[in-house]
Every structure is written in structure tokens, then in C-alpha cells.
Amino acid sequence: MQNQRKTVVVMPELQYQEAVFTVAVMLLTINMVIIVGSLFPSTTGISVKFSTAQILYLGLFEGLILLVAWRKSLKDSHKMVGPVYAFSRELAKLAGGDLTAKVILRPGDAFHETAKQINLGLDSLKSRITTVKSIARALSETKDNSELTSLTQQLNSELDGLITEYGEPSETKNS
DSSP: OTTOOSOSOSSHHHHHHHHHHHHHHHHHHHHHHHHHHHHSHHHHOOOOOOOHHHHHHHHHHHHHHHHHHHHHHHHHHHHHHHHHHHHHHHHHHHHTTOTTOOOOOOTTOSOHHHHHHHHHHHHHHHHHHHHHHHHHHHHHHOOOHHHHHHHHHHHHHHHHTSOOSTTOOOHHHHO
8 A cells, every 4th residue: 555654653743632632531431440449349349448528529530630631622623623624625616626725724723734735736736727728828829830839849748747647657756
């Protein structure tokens, strides 16, 4: 597979946030088992002695941690889902023929580097199509055979720089 990565952490900020959340949920689960075990020692087989007040405080503290983790998870997922929505919206515009499409993300969103690369690609595509349209107009207006040959060569050169099929070699990389 050509698209397989060897590096596990490719977006450290985002991935580490999710890892911390996962670890927090695991710790909360373990603590809840301990609390249940201390409340009902005969049914769980766990023998940990806490006072009722300690159990209540621990339960309240864990509930608070769970609410904070839940809120943070929603905010973090919004930072991921928002950009995916923006990518989808702008690529739909492109599919409809709108070459002015540009991905604009909010400052706290994830995927800024990806948006930058998509925008560079969109700009490059717009530039090439603008050039091809200009050459096509000149072709339709020319009467001179030598100018026609020159414009046709320019048009072919622009079109050769576009890869339109999988596995097709890139002409622009070789030049």
C-alpha cells in the first residue's frame, strides 16, 4: 500500500490530547471499580476500606473530572470536525466548478497544515486552468498557422503537467 505510514504520531498536539483523555477515562474506570468494591466487598472480591465520606468525596471528585473531560472532549472534537466540514464544503464547490474555493480555518482548529496544502493545490489548479483558458481563447482567435502551432504546443505543455489517471507518471516532476 502506497498510503501506509510508518510514523504513529503525525499530529502530536491532537494525538496527545486524545491519548490523555483515554488514559483519564481508564483511570476513572479503575477508581469506580475500587469504589464499588469498597461499598460492596462481599460481591466484588475487592477488599478496600474507605469511610463513607471518603467514598463520597472520591465519587464527587471523579464526577467532576469526568464532566471536565467530557467538555474538553467535545471542544477537541469540534476542532477536528469543523475543519473536516470546511474541507468537504470547499471541495464540493470545486467539484461544482468553482475555482475560487479556499479552505479557511479558525485559529484553534486542527489541520492547518493540511488546509495550507489543499489551498496550494487549489491555487495551482486555478492557475493552470486560467492559463489553459487563455491559450484556448487565443487559439480560437488566431488565423496564423505558425502562431496556431505555438499555442497548441503551449496548451499541450500545460495539459501534460496534469495527472489524470492513477499510475500516470508526473511530467512536472521530471522537468
